[in-house]
Amino acid sequence: MPEMRFTVRWPDGQDESCYSPSLVIREHMEVGAAYPLADFLDRSRTALGIASERVRAKYGFPCSRALGQLARIESAAAAYAGDPAATVSIVAFED
Template identity: 60%
Template sequence: MPEMRFLIRWPDGTPERCYSPSLVIKDYFAPGSSYPLQQFVSLSRTALTIASERVQARYGHPCSQALAQLARIEATAQRFSAAPDASVAVDAFED
């Protein structure tokens, strides 16, 4: 399966390099765009769940790396949940 990385910036400017086992991320995010925090988390959840399900269909088990990445995104997003205007920038894709 074609895996990829996507580079994001959290509301405080902290960069993070995220992992997906599938190019499905490209269907949900656009490089150079920013997303309200909760929308970013929701789109990440959808995309990474689909990516993990694709791994399960092919190899018989979900992708633990995709699920771990989603858990990191959700945990980090909690730090910014009190800020009503918090947004996450998607800076680039790395195929």
């Protein structure tokens, strides 16, 4: 199963490398795009959920790394929840 990393830029300008066990991220996010925080969270939940389910279909159990990555994204996003103008940018995809 092809895995990938994707780099996001948080509203404070910090970049973070994120993991996905599947290339499905490419179907839900675009390099160079800036997503409002809530939209980014929805896209992350959807894409990483699908990625984890693909692992379940192949190996019989969900991907703990994908679910852990989602938890990390949700935790980091909480710091910006009070800012209605907060956006998260997609900096790069790395296969």
